[in-house]
């Protein structure tokens with residue numbers, strides 16, 4: 001039973017999160033660095049280039065990397081402060097084994113033997129699939145590949161999935177269905193060439209700050225910028241048009257835009273005829289979505305819908321970008337397909353200044369979904385249920401296709417399988433499901449049911465507290481590898497410093513475990529590049545073809561866009577040129593979408609819509625960023641955003657504490673009254689745990705195709721809370737809110 005053996009307060013006192021404000025050597029004693037290491041930011045999918053300053057094998061600061069073309073030296077607050085995580089006092093430095101009195105330190109052989117013993121015991125007693133793996137989309141391509149192979153060949157379990165399941169999978173599913181390939185369609189250098197931009201469900205300024213520069217360059221070149229969001233996000237404040245959609249109504253709005261484009265003749269008949277299939281069914285599907293009906297469903301005025309359609313439909317070039325705002329829904333895949341339908345029908349794809357992309361949120365959100373750590377996927381985006389794909393991968397791995405397990409549970413489904421007793425043991429690497437999965441109390445109960453739980457991570461996450469064994473892995477700057485940016489550009493992560501103490505590189509830990517279950521020859525790697533060479537060979541001829549990418553070529557070209565099928569090839573920055581797509585007939589496929597309401601809508605008992613998201617200073621579940629002092633000071637705790645009209649009905653003002661109750665749980669937060677949100681909707685950022693966790697409220701309803709949870713819409717009720725906050729909570733929130741007022745005066 002993975003219940004805690006210490007109180008949360010004791011665990012926090014010992015392992016954090018503590019705030020860290022000072023680089024090694026202090027602010028004045030750092031001295032001249034020994035070297036500058038060109039690498040990338042460890043946080044979001046933009047993967048900005050950065051140079052880390054290293055002295056005495058410690059990261060002491062950073063310098064801009066102005067030659068790297070994507071961000072040209074620019075960084076957001078997270079990138080600027082990332083160097084404070086390296087020598088953090090919370091860093092896990094030795095394996096830990098849980099005892100009835102808390103964790104004790106162990107050496108590596110003892111810890112690894114114990115993990116192997118429990119995996120063996122569980123698999124022997126309950127079957128191979130009773131042991132599962134959870135992995136991360138911030139891991140390098142090499143690690144993603146290795147962990148997938150570890151699951152399928154060493155443990156022979158079908159149950160492996162990753163936290164990208166909470167991020168880009170709806171877009172990935174839609175891309176595969178429509179285009180036959182899952183990658184952003186064009187380099188970001190195309191964005192400033194667009195004369196119209198639709199940004200839907202993408203909080204550019206806070207989630208992908210460097211992308212703001214591209215949007216503004218497009219605007220400076222004369223582009224109309226249309227933002228679709230229930231909140232007036234920072235980028236929306238400079239947009240030409242905001243469509244304040246009611247959460248969960250995105251496919252209806254896209255259908256409405258396409259309806260107008262068809263009715264006004266703003267579609268590209270020649271492109272549709274030559275390069276696509278299935279338009280007639282979509283034309284019929286959007287016929288009922290008149291501007292008036294669409295306005296009724298979405299809450300967006302009919303005139304604004306017509307205006308947006310006109311700007312998009314008549315622009316010579318146009319690009320549609322989205323992120324989790326339309327993907328985190330039970331209709332997430334359908335929302336993305338409805339966007340693609342608009343792009344295809346107007347022929348705005350495959351040429352400079354045109355295109356369609358999801359912007360990946362996690363550091364390796366793109367590469368993390370290509371190399372075989374998903375429950376239904378083999379390396380190179382090959383499918384586990386495709387006999388030919390299984391044959392190819394098995395042959396390249398030197399095993400028979402029959403030996404490869406089948407499709408397993410998605411991360412979101414694994415918690416249910418644990419509750420049912422089907423999954424008894426779990427190994428999780430760089431995934432903090434207790435904060436990031438919906439319905440957090442249900443996740444906690446699942447973790448407590450496990451017979452055995454092992455975590456590989458560099459800090460003690462909230463989830464790791466439940467582990468029986470914790471293996472201290474590597475930070476981004478402590479290992480080599482590659483990641484694939486939101487553009488589809490494969491870039492190098494360089495080791496700047498060695499892992500501290502007894503911590504080890506993640507790939508070494510996984511290989512050591514793998515060799516306890518599988519022949520050495522299946523995991524023969526002496527270095528990370530060995531894994532990459534094998535990844536390239538296995539990917540050859542697949543959709544995500546990395547065969548022609550080498551570390552040297554990445555260095556020479558500032559990254560290589562896949563597909564890159566042979567050593568002479570320089571990569572493919574823009575997909576779909578000449579209207580050629582990746583289905584067998586070379587055409588794109590339309591998919592008709594009928595709007596479906598959210599899984600949980602507002603009603604008399606729970607009359608307000610809750611939507612969740614990010615703030616600029618925090619990253620995902622906060623395991624890293626809630627430990628970096630200046631980032632926490634920038635936004636110390638989650639605030640409940642609500643419109644003045646809603647605040648008035650509750651009798652609350654900025655700074656008052658409000659109880660937020662859903663059918664899953666309740667939390668109490670200070671509120672921030674803002675005019676930048678729909679009056680029927682409230683917003684909470686999700687980066688915090690326990691009594692501040694937005695995911696204690698969210699619903700476990702899943703998109704049936706992508707299995708992504710509906711983080712962006714559920715029903716809540718609000719009550720003004722008694723002012724019973726502890727001294728710390730009150731002082732933090734009050735200081736923050738006063739600070740906002742001062743700076744805005």
Ligand code: SF4
Nearest residue numbers: 041044047048076079
């Ligand atoms: S968090 Fe994203 S936008 Fe910010 S510096 Fe890092 S990679 Fe760039």
